[in-house]
Amino acid sequence: MRTFFIKHVTKFSYSNTVIDGANLIRLHPINDEYQKVISHFISVTNNPYVETFNDFYNNRVGTFLITEPHDELTITSDVEVIIYDKIFPEDTVDATTQWEELKTKKYDADIIDFVKPAPFSGSEEVLNLINSKNLATKTPYKVVLELCDYVYNNFKYTKGVTNVDSTLDEVWELKAGVCQDFTNILLQMVRMAGIPARYVSGYICPAEDNTRGLGATHAWIEAYIPFYGWFGVDPTNNAIANGNHVRLAVGRSYADCSPVKGVFKRKVESDLFVNVEISSTKTKEAIEVPPNTFTGSKTNNSYQRNLDRIQHQQQQVQQNQQQQQ
Incomplete structure (x- = not known):
């Protein structure tokens, strides 16, 4: 507490x-x-x-x-x-039984809105990832943690390169952003794996010096785990959302x-x-x-300008590498 x-x-x-x-x-x-x-x-x-x-x-x-x-x-x-701290899922029921339970639950009134993923340019890559890791043989709880770890390790936490209007395609291409972007990507990945998931907005309270997302509202997801309920994970910090996450609202996406x-x-x-x-x-x-x-400073938070800058830097690196060869 x-x-x-x-x-x-x-x-x-x-x-x-x-x-x-x-x-x-x-x-x-x-x-x-x-x-x-x-x-x-x-x-x-x-x-x-x-x-x-x-x-x-x-x-x-x-x-x-x-x-x-x-x-x-x-x-x-x-x-x-x-x-108050939550008790984590015991995850003792076998994987097959849990996936079958999800099939029967996905049409429930309190879950149906959180099942369908949004299409985006990385969909095929995500499906290949899900298949390559044989996620269907693992429990939904373990799948959620594994996908959370993937987003944390493959996306760079960078302020200013995205905004609230940035699309999934833009974030996926850039492989960078802030808590909202990490959450949006994980939300779709978990749903594509067949697990209902919802967007959560709130605050993250300081737990250690390197906590990401302080100083503003924070975001993470809650996935539906069979025989347990809604389970929160924070891809920005690769952490289970528990005693230092304060919830404001839940919904299908940021818009809710x-x-x-x-x-x-x-x-x-x-x-x-x-x-x-x-x-x-x-x-x-x-x-x-x-x-x-x-001052009109919000124009300084342009996704396109930052993307152009990053692409220019990448071109310079490639040119330098070619000159060294």
Whole structure:
């Protein structure tokens, strides 16, 4: 059992004033037998009323509307939550029985949405990988861990080369990205192996110095293991999601779990600032939120520009190798 205090700040700065901003937030941590929310406070620019409801996947969702003109929007979420360790699958039932159980379960109402993989350019390569490793002879639990290890060791954790709109094809070609990209790839691989899997958004709390994904929202998957239930694995850290993972929402993909999204009137550009501070004590350092000095910096996070740079570097390496031959 561990207690965490989480402060999550999201700020949009606009190049001009906007009106009628309608927003949807999934910033309410899941409250169940493994995760107990002690307190949760949300504050929003202009103090609008935040109405909440449970969505189709039982995530707590907040909505609010800001009608008056504004050139920035700040959403601050303060959470105190207790995380309880889960018991890992015993994995004592033979593999054949478990795969047969999955066949009967995949049409259940709470599983059917998490079965079908999305097509992408790496599909054939993934299927060849699954066949070459004889994964069908192993239990689903072992398959999930093996695929998680594959993504961790074959994709490079690199900030700034992808964004929320990057496709599976782009990430697969680049073999690099951040937690969302690692999660999206593993999600499809596990589903292609015949195991239901769902996307999870949340936070990762510091466990050791080299933990990846701190300072922002995190992502991982939960796979359905027969005779056990949903089992979380974190491909970004090659770890089982347990006592230091705080869940915000689950869904078919990022689109079902995005922490903040919305629309507004007027054609403007925007900058986004996000910061997450996590502590095991109530006393946390204040997050310094920058003023609205719009710079248009989000264009600096261009996938194409970074891809072009990497390809140029690869061409230079190839040219150097040819010159040395």
